[in-house]
Amino acid sequence: MKKTAESACIAPQKTILSRWSQTMVRALAMAVFISTTHHAKAQTIYVADSLTNDFYSTTPNGTNTTLATGLDYPTGIAENSSGNFFVSNNSNNTISKITFGSWNVSTFASGLSSPADLAFDTSGNLFVRNEGNGTISK
Numbered sequence: 306m307k308k309t310a311e312s313a314c315i316a317p318q319k320t321i322l323s324r325w326s327q328t329m330v331r332a333l334a335m336a337v338f339i340s341t342t343h344h345a346k347a348q349t350i351y352v353a354d355s356l357t358n359d360f361y362s363t364t365p366n367g368t369n370t371t372l373a374t375g376l377d378y379p380t381g382i383a384e385n386s387s388g389n390f391f392v393s394n395n396s397n398n399t400i401s402k403i404t405f406g407s408w409n410v411s412t413f414a415s416g417l418s419s420p421a422d423l424a425f426d427t428s429g430n431l432f433v434r435n436e437g438n439g440t441i442s443k
Contacts, residue, residue, distance in 0.1 A: 336382045336392070353379035353392045360392060360403055360410075372408040376401060383423035383431065391431060393420035400433065417442060 336353040348365045353376060360373040378396035385391065388405040391413060400420060402413040418437030425431055433442040 336380055351382060351384075351390060353382050355379055355395075360390070360408075373401075373403050373410045375410060380421045381423040381434075383425055385425055385431075386429060391423055393417075393423055393433060395419050395421060395436070398437075400431070414442075 377394040381393035
């Protein structure tokens, strides 16, 4: 099998996550994202933890660094082309923007319906899957 940048990240992800996932509840309480932007450290995993409401990074050696706090049951993560992160806050129906480097948290969107999964298209538009009403918001 040809080794690609994506496949190189998969094995460390499974190893790191198994350290945290002592129970199924813990495994289900995280949104995990592997950054692919130019400034991302190799194989760094970004986690929005629904149990602690924190956003942190973890490296292949298992070092966790809390980058932002005060989220509200985060369930999804997406990264834009500038390397900023967007996190869906399922409990308060908002999307938080976490600015790369400064790690400042701001409200990007509100008035959603239990936002969950997030994704950017090639034009930079953010799409949100709303669990509460079964819609997709742009």
